[in-house]
Amino acid sequence: MSLNQVLEALSRNLTAGGLLTAPDDIKPYVSDWTKTAGTAMAVALPRSTAEVVSVVKACRDAKVPIVPSGGRTGLAGGAVGTPGCLVLSTTRLNRLGEVDIVGRSVYAEAGVVTQTLHEHVHAHDLEWPIDLAAKGSSTVGGNLSTNAGGVAVIRYGMTRKWVTGLQAVTIDGDVLELNGELEKNNTGYDLVQLLVGSEGTLAIITGATLKLTRRPRHLCTLLLAVRNFTAVPDLFVESRHLAYDIQAFEFFSNRCLTSVKEKLGRKCRLTVEAPFYVLIELEGEDAYRLQASVEEWVAPLMTQGLVLDGMIGSSSEERKEIWGLREGITESLALSGRVRKYDVSVPVRHAVEFIDDVKRTIDDQKPVFDLYLFGHLADGSPHLNLLKHPHASMEQFEADGERFEKVLYAILKSHGGSVSAEHGVGLLKKNWLTYSRSATELRLYRSIKHAFDPHNLLNPGKVVDV
Numbered sequence: 259m260s261l262n263q264v265l266e267a268l269s270r271n272l273t274a275g276g277l278l279t280a281p282d283d284i285k286p287y288v289s290d291w292t293k294t295a296g297t298a299m300a301v302a303l304p305r306s307t308a309e310v311v312s313v314v315k316a317c318r319d320a321k322v323p324i325v326p327s328g329g330r331t332g333l334a335g336g337a338v339g340t341p342g343c344l345v346l347s348t349t350r351l352n353r354l355g356e357v358d359i360v361g362r363s364v365y366a367e368a369g370v371v372t373q374t375l376h377e378h379v380h381a382h383d384l385e386w387p388i389d390l391a392a393k394g395s396s397t398v399g400g401n402l403s404t405n406a407g408g409v410a411v412i413r414y415g416m417t418r419k420w421v422t423g424l425q426a427v428t429i430d431g432d433v434l435e436l437n438g439e440l441e442k443n444n445t446g447y448d449l450v451q452l453l454v455g456s457e458g459t460l461a462i463i464t465g466a467t468l469k470l471t472r473r474p475r476h477l478c479t480l481l482l483a484v485r486n487f488t489a490v491p492d493l494f495v496e497s498r499h500l501a502y503d504i505q506a507f508e509f510f511s512n513r514c515l516t517s518v519k520e521k522l523g524r525k526c527r528l529t530v531e532a533p534f535y536v537l538i539e540l541e542g543e544d545a546y547r548l549q550a551s552v553e554e555w556v557a558p559l560m561t562q563g564l565v566l567d568g569m570i571g572s573s574s575e576e577r578k579e580i581w582g583l584r585e586g587i588t589e590s591l592a593l594s595g596r597v598r599k600y601d602v603s604v605p606v607r608h609a610v611e612f613i614d615d616v617k618r619t620i621d622d623q624k625p626v627f628d629l630y631l632f633g634h635l636a637d638g639s640p641h642l643n644l645l646k647h648p649h650a651s652m653e654q655f656e657a658d659g660e661r662f663e664k665v666l667y668a669i670l671k672s673h674g675g676s677v678s679a680e681h682g683v684g685l686l687k688k689n690w691l692t693y694s695r696s697a698t699e700l701r702l703y704r705s706i707k708h709a710f711d712p713h714n715l716l717n718p719g720k721v722v723d724v
């Protein structure tokens with residue numbers, strides 16, 4: 259089949275507006291938040307699983323690679339279009355099923371926006387507890403395909419814990435109905451969990467049965483200024499003695515706070531400027547008692563000097579204000595230009611030593627960038643972001659970044675860490691995978707890839723080369 263014949267077959271099988279071929283129409287679909295340059299010969303926007311099947315079969319017959327695309331908020335380059343590919347966007351696969359309040363689950367098509375799903379289940383006082391700053395654009399299919407983390411992992415774990423069943427289309431156009439609503443099903447290999455986190459390289463997820471939990475009762479959000487990075491894990495240890503569930507435990511450096519204030523115009527009510535800030539969110543049954551306990555808990559920490567200043571957000575407005583500082587970091591840094599991002603993980607007890615090693619490397623190398631530190635300390639996943647000094651050249655920045663990266667990953671390995679805590683491998687971490695996976699694991703990866711996609715047509719070049 260020629261390319262024209264493929265496009266003809268695609269436009270015949272897709273409902274109106276389902277195929278984009280004009281360069282200006284394609285452009286928004288060829289990259290993700292990494293801004294990595296991408297390209298594609300066309301974009302398909304199927305409206306149903308049957309349409310996905312027809313797209314996949316046409317591409318398989320003509321050996322056209324397919325790049326699945328959700329909200330393109332990915333930070334690893336997984337949804338970046340490659341030469342001659344067809345981008346398969348899930349934007350129009352956006353139906354939501356009724357909430358099952360007995361089994362606490364809901365069916366969502368892959369293109370449902372994360373926040374839309376949240377609002378749908380909130381009507382039943384339930385929650386799909388995958389919470390990330392990109393939720394207004396990211397999709398359920400993207401969250402599953404990247405096994406997204408976010409700000410509530412300490413309490414709920416990653417995306418893979420919140421799915422029972424998947425519908426997915428293989429490269430042969432077979433529709434897999436995997437596990438449905440079953441909580442228990444011990445019949446061999448778990449293909450649901452294999453597809454979660456596979457970043458579009460094994461099959462196209464078209465829908466999922468998602469698990470739900472009750473919404474938190476009363477939340478209290480604290481923003482605490484602390485004297486140094488060591489105080490962050492110290493505070494984590496202290497906070498775990500509280501008789502409340504920790505909903506989030508996040509941190510950011512003063513540089514990050516300054517960036518959010520300057521680039522997004524957000525305000526911080528703390529009066530003391532500190533090297534690091536910690537955001538803790540707690541859930542309690544009774545708002546009044548929760549606030550009183552929190553105040554009682556913080557007071558001696560301030561006397562000891564572990565906490566320098568703090569604010570407690572109890573109303574939704576105050577909580578929103580505090581979260582705005584944490585959740586605005588990524589956007590504010592992106593507004594400063596090119597950012598080199600590292601979403602590493604280490605065992606949480608190594609966090610201080612790991613960051614010390616990183617800082618020592620930067621002191622030694624004297625690069626033309628500054629380190630912006632923030633992230634999810636409770637899960638051992640600090641985000642390291644590098645921003646160029648204003649007057650340095652981009653060439654020098656990239657060269658210094660690469661020099662730093664080599665040492666960073668060696669340090670990471672020495673701490674038993676991973677090159678990706680939550681954003682995935684995509685294009686950007688592929689060359690560093692050997693730091694986190696053994697040769698035997700990678701051999702098995704290739705065998706799995708071959709079993710699902712023998713002609714390497716599903717998101718080729720992402721995660722692992724075959």
Ligand code: FAD
Pocket residue numbers: 290291325326327328329330331332333335336337348368389390391392395396397398399400401402403404405406407408409457458459461462463464588589680681684717720
């Ligand atoms: P895309 O970017 O469109 O795709 C991601 C990958 O999944 C690609 O490989 C793509 O090919 C594949 N894919 C998408 N849909 C399908 C499908 N239906 N079937 C098969 N493959 C598919 N990530 C975190 O883990 N934690 C965070 O806290 C977090 N915060 C973020 C904050 C901001 C401001 C931004 C911009 C990003 C953040 N991210 C975070 C990264 C990103 O939002 C997540 O990775 C998200 O899950 C991606 O969803 P998406 O729909 O945008 O996927």
Ligand code: MLT
Pocket residue numbers: 333391408585587588599601633634641
């Ligand atoms: C976050 O925790 O805010 C995200 O993972 C986004 C990022 O790393 O920039």
Ligand code: ZN
Pocket residue numbers: 407408633634641680
């Ligand atoms: Zn994160």
